[in-house]
Amino acid sequence: MGQVINIFFINISIIYLVLSLTLYLMRQLLPIQTGSPYAVRIWFGLAMGLAAVLLTVNSFQVGEARVDLRIIPLALSAAYAGPIGVTVTTGLTLLGRFALDGMTEQFVSSFGTLGLFLVLSLGLSRLVLRRGHLYSAYLVFGTVLVLFRIAGNVPMHAFTTVFLPYFAITFLGGWMCYWVAKQIETHLRMFRLHTQRATIDELTGLPNRYMTLERLNEVEMSGLPWALFVIDVDRFKQLNDTYGHRAGDAALHHIAQTLQANCPPDGFVGRYGGEEFLMVLEDVGDVRSIADDIVTVVRDTPFSFEGTTIPMTVSIGATLAGAEPGTVVFERADAALYQAKMNGRDQAKIG
Incomplete structure (x- = not known):
């Protein structure tokens, strides 16, 4: 179990790193939301797709299942960038899985799971919900999909030694990532605002x-x-x-x-x-x-x-x-x- 928890913390660190760099590089475009320009949502989806690929590389096998925290960047992409972002993230995630495993039964199963997740994002995008509530829905639904996908493919003892820690760390790590993303986004927006006020004359819009x-x-x-x-x-x-x-x-x-x-x-x-x-x-x-x-x-x-x-x-x-x-x-x-x-x-x- 110690090795499992260690790998999960590596997964969380990867998400933090990619998410922080993404928000910093896109600081002039904040806030990123489902109504942002297409290019912004696509770039955010690409960044979360990169995180998902890195998580796939750092995953581990339990029976026939590959275990990692890819659901977190998928949920972040869906909550921030909507269907367009999660489509891009899903595409990169599948490419990463295919590059590692090739056309296997597990790849086909992942394709179906991610397809269901994409359908969910299309449905929820039509509802007027706060981003935090959307993120919660994506995280819960994605975790349930993982549970159904691995059912029958792993030995029973793995549920106590692997999947109980997996679900606990998914929810804890998922909310930590979301909280950090909000804090970084707020900090960068306030920094941009203060920088602008320090250098731009508010009345004329010219340099002060x-x-x-x-x-x-x-x-x-x-x-x-x-x-x-x-x-x-x-x-x-x-x-x-x-x-x-x-x-x-x-x-x-x-x-x-x-x-x-x-x-x-x-x-x-x-x-x-x-x-x-x-x-x-x-x-x-x-x-x-x-x-x-x-x-x-x-x-x-x-x-x-x-x-x-x-x-x-x-x-x-x-x-x-x-x-x-x-x-x-x-x-x-x-x-x-x-x-x-x-x-x-x-x-x-x-x-």
Whole structure:
């Protein structure tokens, strides 16, 4: 019995490893559920199929039965990825069994068992159940199928020395795997959320001040020519006072989207603070022409708030970076912006 328990714990470790790596690699796609895109469900099914194949390799024979914990990745695939995921997992599981045993009676029996499990997933997928309840149903049904399949194919004493531990570890290990999967999924989603909040400006969707300066520093350290545009929304306080702060927020979002849509492919835009934005170009072209084009496109892109069209313009201070530090480049661009403001706004000045 000790050897049996040892192999089962190896099985559990394999499931943990594959499941953890899968959720980490798919962290940008979480949560994985039956309504996820087809590609996501297929990839999850492939990962659980890989786990099932590894479990098959690490299984052991009891009479004519091959014993392992393949039902756990099958149940995970069905609960997370639905019929599509479990179909992929089932296919890989059968391929693994065929590669080990060939076309034997046990393979045909496994084919029938997995086919019944797939039919169950098709039926349960039509019901509105919580994922935990679905997983429980798959785990119980799959274990019962295993019990019926091995009945008559193993000696009676094996039920006490092998299959009682098998059922106990299947349910205990199955729920441990599901609990771990939930914890990993929650952790990765919260990490992604906190990372996004730390680097992305929630109002505009652009990189925030911290992220913008980080990327600007990377460009500066590259040693390649680059240009900096400091962009300020004209008469923004007046807009806030006239139409309210909700209109001001909508205007900043509008400006941000306009700048991002018209930023050259080799550059990026970030919100520096308040109504001020930075645009950094890495492959420097005609700085004046690009700056003038941005001023024009902002002026000509209509902004409407609650049925009212509000004119929007920006002033730009632009400069071409030489070998000086980024702080010096920023001061020169900021001085050019001040000139643009003093000369009547809605224009670009090159410093």
